[in-house]
Amino acid sequence: MLKDITIGQYFPGHSSLHRLDPRIKIILTIVYIVLLFLVKNSAGFAVSILFLVVCYMVAKIPLKMILRSLKPIVPILIFTSALNVLFVSGDHPIFDWGVFHITQEGIYTAVTMSIRVLCLIAGSSLLTYTTSPIALTDAIERLLGPLKVLHFPVHELAMMMSIALRFIPTLIEETDKIMSAQKARGADLESGGLMQRARALIPILIPLFISAFRRAEELALAMECRCYHGGKGRTRMKQLHLGVVDGLACGVMVLTVGAVIALNFLPIPW
Amino acid sequence: MKTLVIKIENLTYKYSVGTPFEKVAVDNVNLEIEGGEVIGVIGHTGSGKSTLIQHLNGLLKPTSGKIYLDGMDIxxxxxxxxxxxxxxxxxxxxxxxxxxxxxxxxxxxxGPKNMGLTEKEIDYRVHEAAEFAGIREEVLQKSPSELSGGQKxxxxxxxxxxxxxxxxxxxxPTAGLDPKGRNKILSQIKTYHEKVGNTILLVSHSMEDVAVFADKVLVMNKAKVFAYDTVENVFARSEELKAIRLAVPQITNVFHRLHEEGYPVPENVYTVAYAKRKLLATLAERGKLPNA
Incomplete structure (x- = not known):
């Protein structure tokens, strides 16, 4: 059920990927996403997929976890692929029927786009699997640090993010509980038309909102009791330091990007 | 004559099957619950009692095993x-x-609306249920947010x-309530049971509540049934209960000690009310003794 949602879930471990500086991990993830869009041919895709597979193996994340994080986007992927196959026009038609043209280009676009999206999700999931939410927001705060000069509320933003991340599992658990409680009173959540289903959500959403507000109030009070007043003058318990592993990771990434760019010049048809 | 209402056969439930977080929450439980009984369910947090009761109305599907309600596999x-x-x-x-x-x-x-009852029947049931729960007529038209915790x-x-x-x-049902709210809820449930005579399962951390309230006690420990018997028989095994870090009611401990010290009191006492009666009787008897 709801507990099966794994996007954004941290998967505790001690691999070198887990120990990587979170700032480096965020930057490398962004580089990887850019890389996915630099790829021009199958050799490049092979390299970027291989890179991801190796990363997952190093992080010791089981295959099942990856598949589960990819599952929710499969319908969207199928839908957009179908659109691409049917409507992208090109010089190499395979099949023509009214407004539908199936072309080699269409199929090519559908396949490459699917690979890109899958790698993108799997790649960014790897970031959240190997980085605890706290480390993640800490890193974001540091990376956005220079914006403080422009009076951008970096600390507040990071704090909001870490609170939001922290409460996702709590709220999921709460939703599960409320759903069970209403089901126990005969609430029917599984059948009926769209309107009926939407109405069936009211008994779940209202208690959920009430409890979310209650929690927010309690949390604000608890923070105030511990004299929280923004990021000014706040020091950190865990200082971030760059180490050898971080340099190594950057090196590997640079090599991969270089390889992909070089492969783009290979004279292969697709 | 008592009839079987719920029968649980070899019930096992595992959480998060197929992930590293897999955990057996209920392990091969067999249980028979008869009509009209009040059963106290006790056990530590994580002993599987909450998981077990969510099987009884089909909120959780057993990993293996069967649950029968009135002889029908649910x-x-x-x-x-x-x-x-x-x-x-x-x-x-x-x-x-x-x-x-x-x-x-x-x-x-x-709930009654979801059952598809008529307006009239719903109205009747709401008023009846409100009375059982000790909710006054004028409260019915208030918003739940205006009520106190116990009222809610x-x-x-x-x-x-x-x-x-x-x-x-x-x-x-009494978690987090003050003694007044707690007594109120327990006595309402008791009155309800006396009037309606249905089967009640009461999950509780309080041995005192269970002793006063229940006919039988189900003790869960580490996903298994540790004991399922009458209150007397279960609390008589106080040493075993202590071994799994569950305590018998305080008054039982007091009387055990008194008995050990040689006072003429019964060894097995589970409720304060019973203890009071016995003590008064003993004292009255002593009062008659010439040199007392």
């Missing part, structure tokens, strides 16, 4: 599952957080009672 026909939920009313922990309607009346009516909880309990379930399960 998972045999999925379309009848809702019917099972009306027959086995489950009040969760902190049920006040599930209230959502604008008025107390509407919230209590939610009684409204939530009334919401389940209004379905007139054959079996009523209460998961720690």
């Amino acid at each position: 998972w045999a026909d999925k379309s009848k599952l809702r019917q099972v939920r009306f027959n086995v009313g489950l009040v969760f922990q902190y049920p006040e957080y599930q209230l959502f309607e604008e008025t107390v009346y509407k919230d209590i009516a939610f 909880r009684r409204v939530a309990i009334a919401g389940v009672i209004a379905m007139e379930p054959k079996v009523l399960i209460l998961d720690e």
Whole structure:
């Protein structure tokens, strides 16, 4: 059920990927996403997929976890692929029927786009699997640090993010509980038309909102009791330091990007 | 004559099957519950008691094993599952957080409405349930948010009672309440049981509550049934209970010690009321002795 949602879930471990500086991990993830869009041919895709597979193996994340994080986007992927196959026009038609043209280009676009999206999700999931939410927001705060000069509320933003991340599992658990409680009173959540289903959500959403507000109030009070007043003058318990592993990771990434760019010049048809 | 209401056969439930977080929450439980009984369910947090009771109304599907309600396997026909939920009313922990309607009346009516009853029948049941739960007439038109914690909880309990379930399960109905709210809820449930005579399962951390309230006690420990017997028989095994870090009622301990020290008191006492009677009788007898 709801507990099966794994996007954004941290998967505790001690691999070198887990120990990587979170700032480096965020930057490398962004580089990887850019890389996915630099790829021009199958050799490049092979390299970027291989890179991801190796990363997952190093992080010791089981295959099942990856598949589960990819599952929710499969319908969207199928839908957009179908659109691409049917409507992208090109010089190499395979099949023509009214407004539908199936072309080699269409199929090519559908396949490459699917690979890109899958790698993108799997790649960014790897970031959240190997980085605890706290480390993640800490890193974001540091990376956005220079914006403080422009009076951008970096600390507040990071704090909001870490609170939001922290409460996702709590709220999921709460939703599960409320759903069970209403089901126990005969609430029917599984059948009926769209309107009926939407109405069936009211008994779940209202208690959920009430409890979310209650929690927010309690949390604000608890923070105030511990004299929280923004990021000014706040020091950190865990200082971030760059180490050898971080340099190594950057090196590997640079090599991969270089390889992909070089492969783009290979004279292969697709 | 007693009839079997719920029968659990080799019930096992595992959480998160196929992930590194897999955990056996209920391990091969066999249980028979008879009509009209009040059963206290005790055990540590994580002993599987909450998971177990969520099986009884089909909220959780057993990993293996069967649950029979009135001789019918509740998972045999999925379309009848809702019917099972009306027959086995489950009040969760902190049920006040599930209230959502604008008025107390509407919230209590939610269950009966889902059963598809007529307006008249719903109205009757709401008033009856409110009375059982000790909710006054004028409170019915108030918003749940105006009520105190104890009142809210009684409204939530009334919401389940209004379905007139054959079996009523209460998961720690007194958790987090002050002694007054706690006594009120317990005595209301007791009156309800005396009037309706249905089966009640009461999950509790309080041995005192269980001793006063229940006919039988089910002790869960590490996902298994540790003991399932009458109150007397279970609390007589106080040494074993202590070994799994569960305590017998305080008054039982007091009388054990008194008995050991050689005072003429019964060895097995479970409720304060009974203890008081026995003590007074003993004292009265002593009073008659010439040199006392």
